[in-house]
Every structure is written in structure tokens, then in C-alpha cells.
Amino acid sequence: MSERKDYTNGPLCLSGRNLTRVFGTGAKQNVAVDHVNFDFHEGEFVSIVGESGSGKTTLSKMLLGLLNISEGEILYQGKPRDISSRKKLNEYWKGIQPIFQDPFSSYNIFHKIDAVLLDCIAMRGGRNLPYEKKVEMMTEACSFVNLKFAELTNKYPFELSGGQMQRLMIARIFLLKPKILLADEPTSMVDACSRATILDMLLNLRDETGMTIIFITHDIGLAYYISDTIYIMEHGKFVESGKADEVILNPQAAYTKRLISDVPKIHEEWDLSTVEMINNL
Numbered sequence: 001m002s003e004r005k006d007y008t009n010g011p012l013c014l015s016g017r018n019l020t021r022v023f024g025t026g027a028k029q030n031v032a033v034d035h036v037n038f039d040f041h042e043g044e045f046v047s048i049v050g051e052s053g054s055g056k057t058t059l060s061k062m063l064l065g066l067l068n069i070s071e072g073e074i075l076y077q078g079k080p081r082d083i084s085s086r087k088k089l090n091e092y093w094k095g096i097q098p099i100f101q102d103p104f105s106s107y108n109i110f111h112k113i114d115a116v117l118l119d120c121i122a123m124r125g126g127r128n129l130p131y132e133k134k135v136e137m138m139t140e141a142c143s144f145v146n147l148k149f150a151e152l153t154n155k156y157p158f159e160l161s162g163g164q165m166q167r168l169m170i171a172r173i174f175l176l177k178p179k180i181l182l183a184d185e186p187t188s189m190v191d192a193c194s195r196a197t198i199l200d201m202l203l204n205l206r207d208e209t210g211m212t213i214i215f216i217t218h219d220i221g222l223a224y225y226i227s228d229t230i231y232i233m234e235h236g237k238f239v240e241s242g243k244a245d246e247v248i249l250n251p252q253a254a255y256t257k258r259l260i261s262d263v264p265k266i267h268e269e270w271d272l273s274t275v276e277m278i279n280n281l
């Protein structure tokens, strides 16, 4: 990963200060996100890693402005985020866009794929562009994710495979060009092969557009493969964070060590002395 540009010192993009979300009251109170602090920078590829129930989706929804904050605050580009009116929320949503876990639930099944992509162009102010220009943009976005627009036109999202749908989600993001992409377990519905492809597409997206990518996953191996920075989440708290290499190669928290030990061979050197074929040469 050392050949990558360092995106961890750029301008501030999204920050959290003691960000907290409590569900329920009294004896049933559940602190799903517990006083977390973070600074994500422009172009940074951040992974938030934790097991099921650690608070990842709750945090994502607060970042997206879909869930109220119980305590603390979110800063957008270094200033307190203001989403106090519908207009301000819509403005914020131009800057941050999600890809969700389940692509099947993310599309209006009555909208053809053309309509899905044309919507994105309209949202970016391209509603009145000539149709040929729109086709050119849709073709470019599809080819970015190895889909052929000509083959998709007039189809419905449910006619695609899970992997194709997930790639269509990335094509949408390519057209929308938000400052921040928040991807909550975007590869959990696809096979291992499509998973690697999707991760590479997300990296290309970052490299081409300078987008900040927040990648939410329970898989510390994927996070290591793809991120500049890793935050480890346990019971609503960040128990460890830092550059991916530092967190994975020199973990401090017991929880991080356990997550790593569940992924065999992620960081161990190959011990060639035990390989019989080499010893016999």
C-alpha cells in the first residue's frame, strides 16, 4: 500500500465529536454509538470495522442525516453540520451518498435502469442536457463499472444479478460525484470474485474523483486490503484507530487482535521452512 498517495492529512471532510446514539429509555436503554470521535479527510479511504451489533449502521445513519443524534456533534468540512431544514438536508445529501448492503432494496423496481441513471444526471443539474450527451454520460458511468449501457437500457433493476446491481450502484455514484461515499457492507450480497472487483472499483473511484470513502464492514481482511485508515468499533465505541498498516500489523486493543486472529494469514510472513517442496530442492 506504500505506493498510494497519502490521503490521511488532507482537508477535513467529516468529523465526529463525542457522537452518541441511545435507543430506548430506562432499563431498556441501549447505547448503540457511544461518544465516538473521528476526523475523515478529503479523499481518505476509511474503514469502520466491527462485528454485528457494534453500532456501524447506527453510525452510518447519523452520518447520512437519517437518524437523530442523542449527544455530541458532526462537523462537515470542519464546521458544525446544519441539516435543520429540508433545504439544508437536501444540500447536505448532494455531498454525501450511500451504497447500501442490499442492492435489491435500493432501487424503485418500477423504474427502468435508464431512469435510475437519468435521475442522477438530473440531480447534478444536467436535466436539460441534450439526450445524446446524457447517453454519453450513462455509457461512461456504466463502462467505469464494466457494464454495457446498451445492454441495460430498457431493463429493470430486478433483471440484473446481485453483482451487476451493486455495480450499477457504483455507476450512480460515478454520475452523482458526491464528496463522500458511505458504503455499508456493500459486498455482503455478492460472491468473492465480484467482491474484489467492487473493492477495486471503489478504489478507482477514489483515485479518479478524490471522493472520501467510508467503508463499513465486519471483515477486517477487506478493510486492510482497501483502506488508508481503519477504525475498530466494539459495543458502540472506537477501541482503536489509525493507518491500516499500523492497526493491522501492530494492533493494541484485545478486540482488534481477536478480529485479526480470526482471519488466518492476513499479516504473517510465509514460513517457507515448513514447505516440503522447497526444503527438498
Ligand SMILES: Nc1ncnc2c1ncn2[C@@H]1O[C@H](COP(=O)(O)OP(=O)(O)O)[C@@H](O)[C@H]1O
Pocket (backbone or CB within 6 Å): 023, 024, 030, 032, 050, 051, 052, 053, 054, 055, 056, 057, 058, 059
Ligand atoms: N431502530 C433501533 N431501535 C432500537 N435499537 C436499535 C435500532 N437500531 C439498532 N439498534 C441496536 O443498536 C445496536 C447497534 O446496531 P447496528 O447499528 O445495526 O449494528 P451493526 O450495523 O454494527 O450490526 C444493536 O444493539 C441494535 O439492536
Ligand SMILES: [Mg+2]
Pocket (backbone or CB within 6 Å): 056, 057, 058
Ligand atoms: Mg449493520
